[in-house]
Amino acid sequence: MPDQQRTPWDEDAYLRRVRAACFVCETLAGNPEYHHHVLYRDDATVVFLPRWPWLAGHVLVAPVRHLERVVGDFPVDDYLRLHRVLHATGLALERxxxxxxxxxLSLGSQQGNRHVHWHLVPLPPGVPYEEQQLAALGTERGWLDVPAEEQADLADRLGSRLAGLLAD
Incomplete structure (x- = not known):
C-alpha cells in the first residue's frame, strides 16, 4: 500500500462513539462533533467522506431516514433509488x-452504527494482493489521516462529478 500518514485505531473510543448516538443522523443534524464532508444530499440519500477513512476516497452512502436493515426496511423503489446514487458515486470515485x-460493503450492527450505510472504498492500483480485500480495510492498520482541507477538496471534486452523473 502506498505510504500514507495513518493514525492508530482507538477501539475503546470508537465503541463509545458508535453506541452514544447515530453518526448519520447527527451528521445530518449538523452536530459539529459528527462533522463529515458531505458531497451530495437529496431528500432520500446522503453521500459523505468519513472522518476516519480506510483508504483515500473512502465514501459512505446512507438513506437520510434512519433505517437499520440493509434491505428489509426499504420499499423496493426506495432501495433502487438509493442504489442509483450508490452506483453513480462509484463511477465518480473511479473517474x-x-x-x-x-x-x-454495508457494515453496522444493532449494537452500534445502526443506521444502514454503504462503504465505497477505492483500492489504488499496485497494492500487493496480500494487502488487498479485508487486509486493506482492517482496523489494525489504523485510519488514513487526511487533512480537513484535502477532504473538503476531494468532497467538492467528487460532488461535482456525482452531480453530473445523476443529472444524466
Missing part, C-alpha cells in the same frame, strides 16, 4: 481516483 477495485 476521480486511480482505482484497481472498488469495494462496496
Amino acid at each position: 476521480e481516483l486511480p482505482t484497481e477495485r472498488l469495494y462496496v
Whole structure:
C-alpha cells in the first residue's frame, strides 16, 4: 500500500462513539462533533467522506431516514433509488481516483452504527494482493489521516462529478 500518514485505531473510543448516538443522523443534524464532508444530499440519500477513512476516497452512502436493515426496511423503489446514487458515486470515485477495485460493503450492527450505510472504498492500483480485500480495510492498520482541507477538496471534486452523473 502506498505510504500514507495513518493514525492508530482507538477501539475503546470508537465503541463509545458508535453506541452514544447515530453518526448519520447527527451528521445530518449538523452536530459539529459528527462533522463529515458531505458531497451530495437529496431528500432520500446522503453521500459523505468519513472522518476516519480506510483508504483515500473512502465514501459512505446512507438513506437520510434512519433505517437499520440493509434491505428489509426499504420499499423496493426506495432501495433502487438509493442504489442509483450508490452506483453513480462509484463511477465518480473511479473517474476521480486511480482505482484497481472498488469495494462496496454495508457494515453496522444493532449494537452500534445502526443506521444502514454503504462503504465505497477505492483500492489504488499496485497494492500487493496480500494487502488487498479485508487486509486493506482492517482496523489494525489504523485510519488514513487526511487533512480537513484535502477532504473538503476531494468532497467538492467528487460532488461535482456525482452531480453530473445523476443529472444524466
